[in-house]
Amino acid sequence: xxxxxxxxxxxxxxxxxxxxxxxxxxxxxxxxxxxxxxxxVLSAIxxxxxxxxxxxxxxVFVIAATAFVLTAELLNSAIEALCDFIETEHNEKIKAIKxxxxxxxxxxxFTWFIxxxxxxxxxxxxxx
Ligand SMILES: Nc1ncnc2c1ncn2[C@@H]1O[C@H](COP(=O)(O)OP(=O)(O)OP(=O)(O)O)[C@@H](O)[C@H]1O
Numbered sequence: 001x002x003x004x005x006x007x008x009x010x011x012x013x014x015x016x017x018x019x020x021x022x023x024x025x026x027x028x029x030x031x032x033x034x035x036x037x038x039x040x041v042l043s044a045i046x047x048x049x050x051x052x053x054x055x056x057x058x059x060v061f062v063i064a065a066t067a068f069v070l071t072a073e074l075l076n077s078a079i080e081a082l083c084d085f086i087e088t089e090h091n092e093k094i095k096a097i098k099x100x101x102x103x104x105x106x107x108x109x110f111t112w113f114i115x116x117x118x119x120x121x122x123x124x125x126x127x128x
Contacts, residue, residue, distance in 0.1 A: 025074065029073070029074055029077055033077050036070065036074065039070065039073065040066075042116065043066035043112075046062055046116050046119055046120060047062045050062055053123050053127070058119055061115050064115075065116065068108050069108040069109055069111070071108070072108035072109075075101070075104070076101045079097065079101040080101065083097055
């Protein structure tokens, strides 16, 4: 893929190529990162239930929280992979970089957990 700042790679803009890259990235993450896979599955279940049982606003909240946590997880995985690629030994600077990225995931997971928890609680109350 062309780097617009460095002027390297394949020239031209291709939406299809972009979509393929996105799908490949998601596929890597789901296959190799359990924390991405289980969040996707849990969110899909709650989303389906919210669509069946409740109004659209709830589904939008679940989608937004899921997108937020997945974005944080994917960026964290990419940062981890880059760190491991450039440094195989223990390194305090790598530790700080990875810990900051992990903290971002922690914030996102907390938000996702609250949204899904409230959603499940509301559905439970509506059911009984
Ligand atoms: N090269 C390193 N040097 C110093 N500390 C490191 C190094 N690699 C990992 N760590 C420490 O170990 C922690 C976990 O890093 P690791 O790459 O194993 O992530 P992980 O536990 O597999 O995370 P995830 O579950 O998101 O994949 C980091 O947050 C960091 O504190």
